Amino acid sequence: MKNNLILEMKGIQKAFPGVKVFDNFNFDLIKGEVHCICGENGAGKSTLIKMLSGAYLPDKGTIALDEEVILNNTPRLAMGKGIQTIYQEHNLYPLLNVVNNLFAGNEMTNGILLDSKGMIDKTLEILDFLHSEISPFDIVGDLGSGAQKTVEIARALIQKSKILILDEPTSSFSKKEIDFLLNIIKKLSKEGLSIIYISHHLDEVFVIADRVTVIRDGEKVNTYLIEDLDEHKLINDMVGRDVSSFYKRDEAEISDVFYKADNISGNGVTDVSLFVRKGELLGISGMVGSGRTELAELLFGVKEMNQGEIQINGKEVNIDTPLDAIANRMCFITEDRQSTGLFLDHSLVRNTVIASYAKSTSPFVLPSDDVKISEKYIRQMNVITPSVFQKAMYLSGGNQQKVVLAKWFATDCDLFIFDEPTRGIDVGAKEEIYKIMTELLRKGKSIIMISSDMPELIAMSDRVLVMRNGRIVVTIEKSEINEENILQHSIGGSE
Amino acid sequence: MSNENSEQIARQTRNSFFQKMIQHENATMFFVLVLIIVIVFFVDFFSSGMVLSKAKFLSGLNISNVMLQVAVTGIMALGITLVMLMGDIDLSIGWMMCFVGTTSAYLLRNFGWSGWMIILAGVVISVFFQLLMGFIISRTKLESFIISLGFMSIYRGFTYLVTNGREITLGGNFKFLGKTSIKLTPTFKLYTPVLIFIILAILLWLIMKYTKFGRRIYAVGGNEKAAFLSGINVMNFKLMVFGISGLFMAIASMTQLSRLGTGNPLMGQGKEIDVIAAVVVGGTALSGGKGNIWGTVIGVILLGIISNALNILGVNPHYQYIMKGLLIILSVLVGYYSSVRKNNVKS
Numbered sequence A: 001m002k003n004n005l006i007l008e009m010k011g012i013q014k015a016f017p018g019v020k021v022f023d024n025f026n027f028d029l030i031k032g033e034v035h036c037i038c039g040e041n042g043a044g045k046s047t048l049i050k051m052l053s054g055a056y057l058p059d060k061g062t063i064a065l066d067e068e069v070i071l072n073n074t075p076r077l078a079m080g081k082g083i084q085t086i087y088q089e090h091n092l093y094p095l096l097n098v099v100n101n102l103f104a105g106n107e108m109t110n111g112i113l114l115d116s117k118g119m120i121d122k123t124l125e126i127l128d129f130l131h132s133e134i135s136p137f138d139i140v141g142d143l144g145s146g147a148q149k150t151v152e153i154a155r156a157l158i159q160k161s162k163i164l165i166l167d168e169p170t171s172s173f174s175k176k177e178i179d180f181l182l183n184i185i186k187k188l189s190k191e192g193l194s195i196i197y198i199s200h201h202l203d204e205v206f207v208i209a210d211r212v213t214v215i216r217d218g219e220k221v222n223t224y225l226i227e228d229l230d231e232h233k234l235i236n237d238m239v240g241r242d243v244s245s246f247y248k249r250d251e252a253e254i255s256d257v258f259y260k261a262d263n264i265s266g267n268g269v270t271d272v273s274l275f276v277r278k279g280e281l282l283g284i285s286g287m288v289g290s291g292r293t294e295l296a297e298l299l300f301g302v303k304e305m306n307q308g309e310i311q312i313n314g315k316e317v318n319i320d321t322p323l324d325a326i327a328n329r330m331c332f333i334t335e336d337r338q339s340t341g342l343f344l345d346h347s348l349v350r351n352t353v354i355a356s357y358a359k360s361t362s363p364f365v366l367p368s369d370d371v372k373i374s375e376k377y378i379r380q381m382n383v384i385t386p387s388v389f390q391k392a393m394y395l396s397g398g399n400q401q402k403v404v405l406a407k408w409f410a411t412d413c414d415l416f417i418f419d420e421p422t423r424g425i426d427v428g429a430k431e432e433i434y435k436i437m438t439e440l441l442r443k444g445k446s447i448i449m450i451s452s453d454m455p456e457l458i459a460m461s462d463r464v465l466v467m468r469n470g471r472i473v474v475t476i477e478k479s480e481i482n483e484e485n486i487l488q489h490s491i492g493g494s495e
Numbered sequence B: 001m002s003n004e005n006s007e008q009i010a011r012q013t014r015n016s017f018f019q020k021m022i023q024h025e026n027a028t029m030f031f032v033l034v035l036i037i038v039i040v041f042f043v044d045f046f047s048s049g050m051v052l053s054k055a056k057f058l059s060g061l062n063i064s065n066v067m068l069q070v071a072v073t074g075i076m077a078l079g080i081t082l083v084m085l086m087g088d089i090d091l092s093i094g095w096m097m098c099f100v101g102t103t104s105a106y107l108l109r110n111f112g113w114s115g116w117m118i119i120l121a122g123v124v125i126s127v128f129f130q131l132l133m134g135f136i137i138s139r140t141k142l143e144s145f146i147i148s149l150g151f152m153s154i155y156r157g158f159t160y161l162v163t164n165g166r167e168i169t170l171g172g173n174f175k176f177l178g179k180t181s182i183k184l185t186p187t188f189k190l191y192t193p194v195l196i197f198i199i200l201a202i203l204l205w206l207i208m209k210y211t212k213f214g215r216r217i218y219a220v221g222g223n224e225k226a227a228f229l230s231g232i233n234v235m236n237f238k239l240m241v242f243g244i245s246g247l248f249m250a251i252a253s254m255t256q257l258s259r260l261g262t263g264n265p266l267m268g269q270g271k272e273i274d275v276i277a278a279v280v281v282g283g284t285a286l287s288g289g290k291g292n293i294w295g296t297v298i299g300v301i302l303l304g305i306i307s308n309a310l311n312i313l314g315v316n317p318h319y320q321y322i323m324k325g326l327l328i329i330l331s332v333l334v335g336y337y338s339s340v341r342k343n344n345v346k347s
Helices: A045-053 A075-081 A098-103 A116-129 A145-158 A175-190 A202-208 A231-238 A292-299 A322-327 A337-341 A348-353 A355-359 A367-380 A397-409 A427-442 A454-460 A483-491 B002-013 B017-023 B027-047 B060-085 B093-111 B115-140 B144-163 B192-210 B212-222 B224-229 B234-260 B271-281 B293-312 B317-346
Strands: A005-016 A019-030 A034-038 A060-065 A083-086 A163-167 A194-198 A211-216 A219-225 A257-266 A269-277 A281-285 A307-312 A315-317 A330-333 A415-419 A446-450 A463-468 A471-477 B181-183 B189-191
Touching: A005 A045, A019 A045, A019 A194, A019 A211, A019 A219, A034 A175, A034 A202, A045 A075, A045 A083, A045 A163, A045 A194, A075 A083, A083 A145, A098 A116, A098 A145, A116 A145, A145 A175, A175 A194, A175 A202, A194 A202, A202 A231, A211 A231, A219 A231, A231 A483, A257 A292, A257 A446, A269 A292, A269 A446, A269 A471, A281 A292, A281 A454, A292 A330, A292 A415, A292 A446, A322 A330, A322 A355, A330 A397, A337 A397, A337 B224, A348 A355, A348 A367, A348 A397, A348 B212, A355 A397, A355 B212, A367 A397, A397 A427, A415 A427, A427 A446, A427 A454, A446 A454, A454 A483, A463 A483, A471 A483, B017 B027, B027 B293, B027 B317, B060 B093, B060 B189, B060 B192, B060 B212, B060 B234, B060 B271, B060 B293, B093 B115, B093 B144, B093 B234, B093 B271, B115 B144, B115 B234, B189 B192, B192 B212, B192 B234, B192 B293, B212 B224, B212 B234, B224 B234, B271 B293, B271 B317, B293 B317
Parallel strands: A034 A194, A034 A211, A083 A163, A163 A194, A281 A446, A281 A463, A330 A415, A415 A446
Antiparallel strands: A005 A019, A005 A060, A211 A219, A257 A269, A257 A307, A307 A315, A463 A471, B181 B189
């Protein structure tokens, strides 16, 4: 058995500032197997891949390929040793043709001249092997998602490959493309290539896996042979956190419906209906790519709504732009605070007052009023900063998030849409943000919270909507909210 | 904890005047300006035999001339500061001045329009074309660099069509905007273009400080996506800024026309370089969101004084371009290193 191992990870430890992701993690890969890795959002799958592909170095522990320990791994070294990684997003040159993509940085030459014929022949050979109908001269940007993934696989095969890592390869694929890809993968593993396959889609896992490893919070829960595994067992392993460690939130009184959306579509979201009451926190769950952020953008008027109707306090309203949304007392705390929430190069004063300008009709402002407003909300949010004239870029992640909150508090809104409110924030700041949310609910405000953080979702939500493929698949009431229930609907187990 | 924090905020808010002054974002360039004035003054003083009355540089006559020379560039620079704060650029302004100026001269000469009427015409033409350009840039999100380059060539063609490549003289009409002045001392005159520049600078400074428009322009330039999500209609905002910039271009063109007394087809050629240089030297970032009106005023005066000083000191005029180029590169470098230094200290 031991001789069969191509890859072995032992005692892996990896921490990021404030969070320990892996602690004494072990993993092995057998020659020629398809090994699936399953886990919730944030379980540590991406970190695991990045350590194998050389993007991250483990703090402790060893990675051995063919019983030879790889030291000081870098992306170049890993590729040279035959570990090829295909990430979720396409990583190709869209304006070049297939041949040029396959050999970019790795060209075949005759002396100093390029060996075009050799490269074309080799491309044809590999495309033929993959049973692909792509022409070597197709421009990659014109190809569909599935074909582009095939090109990436072909590129990995051209280089020395012992291990092929695929991270969520089928997102945005059609059914036909998925089947095609899974066939290729099976074929490759039969040829002796070892494959690590990461997917949210359980049906794919059961089709191609030889073994499955479940990870949760950076720990290996179990490794199974596929014959010994069923969906129920898999989901059970993915969940199972200690509920007593969750944040405990005070209850708030829930009254009338404040916001209601009927059959809205657009921006990749199909036929969604939802409502949120005063004093209620509506959680939205789903795997990455299920359309959660897209839904929030639709609600806030960032993207165009193709159809549907929105009511606020029982009255029909039009929300075509963020300006309309703000006028209707809504706000949107985005997922990526640095690129869509803050003006990093500007002072906290400018950051806090800018959205509140949308609420008044007078064209004039007093700089001294701006400072007063800013100081009031920066203090209320308890932002740690030497002064309100500090630039936002110098604050920590948690404090930056509080500045974004201060900006919206200054607009005095009634519906808060949070997208991943505590991503990249340390535990202390997280709790402060939960307290702020609880306080909002107590004042009768409404919250829609999108989150990948399961404990957060369970601790804070009064109701949870689960999304998949741009649709809402289920509404889970308070008493029914638990990890297993949410996860089962998110990844589409047992229907 | 919150108490301590708020005290800290309060303490930082009440910085001493001196501290505020040296921390001000215009401090470096202002210091450079003063330094250059002092150096040029002494060089001039010594080379004129240490007789104060013979030294030309700080004489009333010379000061009024320098001010007159920079006024038109200054008015254009104010408008372009707005465009650049928003993160855009406009290369068409030099040839736009040629086009607007000569067309107005044509209307006065051939149709007998009065001064006020051609001012109105200049404003209409200039605002219309800037709005057209702003419309294309704001709706398509194409690079303003390339769109304005296209417009630049169009204005050039228009200018030659209107003038046939020849000057259109005003025949002694339309003097009030460029050729009048107020005599403040026997040697120091405040020319009308200078007065216009000063009034517009103050007006724009007030607008930037006391209106939402002024605050929002930084937001749009600083982070367009965040600005949009904060309730700013970015498309229409950009359109409006280009319109306002058109107004400044019209005022500058008409002032220049009146000053020259003739619609010269090359009256604004190359002005875009001087203007953009002045704005950049004044500390406005090409990427947008950073800079201010007084910085631009300092930049304009600094470039004006350098050419003037080189003239007075008898330096070959061909060197002036080289000096100007070096100054632009140097000022951007200073800005770069001071921001690098600040970042290092903070983190």
